[in-house]
Amino acid sequence: xxxxxxxxxxxxxxxxxxxxxxxxxxxxxxxxxxxxxxxxxxxxxxxxxxxxxxxxxxxxxxxxxxxxxxxxxxxxxxxxxxxxxxxxxxxxxxxxxxxxxxxxxxxxxxxxxxxxxxxxxxxxxxxxxxxxxxxxxxxxxxxxxxxxxxxxxxxxxxxxxxxxxxxxxxxxxxxxxxxxxxxxxxxxxxxxxxxxxxxxxxxxxxxxxxxxxxxxxxxxxxxxxxxxxxxxxxxxx
Numbered sequence: 763x764x765x766x767x768x769x770x771x772x773x774x775x776x777x778x779x780x781x782x783x784x785x786x787x788x789x790x791x792x793x794x795x796x797x798x799x800x801x802x803x804x805x806x807x808x809x810x811x812x813x814x815x816x817x818x819x820x821x822x823x824x825x826x827x828x829x830x831x832x833x834x835x836x837x838x839x840x841x842x843x844x845x846x847x848x849x850x851x852x853x854x855x856x857x858x859x860x861x862x863x864x865x866x867x868x869x870x871x872x873x874x875x876x877x878x879x880x881x882x883x884x885x886x887x888x889x890x891x892x893x894x895x896x897x898x899x900x901x902x903x904x905x906x907x908x909x910x911x912x913x914x915x916x917x918x919x920x921x922x923x924x925x926x927x928x929x930x931x932x933x934x935x936x937x938x939x940x941x942x943x944x945x946x947x948x949x950x951x952x953x954x955x956x957x958x959x960x961x962x963x964x965x966x967x968x969x970x971x972x973x974x975x976x977x978x979x980x981x982x983x984x985x986x987x988x989x990x991x992x993x994x995x996x997x998x999x
Contacts, residue, residue, distance in 0.1 A: 795981045801830035802988040804883045809992040814916040822993045827852035827888035852972045858995030862975035865954040882937035893930030905947030
């Protein structure tokens, strides 16, 4: 009887460690998927607010790229933790449709009393080629190498739209239900090659993903689909 139990115990331990290992691997693999889901949820939440509390649709339709960084920690709150990871997707320059997203990190973010919290969701729109060129560098400082402007909110924002379109990047932050334009001057944006490569299964640079990748992996498809829903390609006049 004792001899019979030993193989059973060994088999049980093997199954336990094997299944546990698979569970751990799946958790590791789901990290990027969670980023994409959070970013998509933030974008959808913002764009389903009443018109006076959301990003003007006129700006979103003209944006060349959109970036969403969930739960960015305010600079100075925790030493070494003033950063956030998120996704950026850009429109195909010929068709106007959204391309595959890539992972980026933003650091050095700070905001004033209009937000007031220690963490916020950051959204920014890239409006022209200068902003795109900044994203494609290995690391870019906003406000220095690339100009950035705190964006308007609501239907009355159309008055300043023409002026804002001259700015490479228009930025926003949302925390505890408060949504406002955010100045990102002094912040830095860096492409996360390791995380992006993990999702696409091959080594790719920022340009290769944002403008040349033909398929969007299931891991990040929710972000792509949400952008396509709330910021469809501009209609031809």
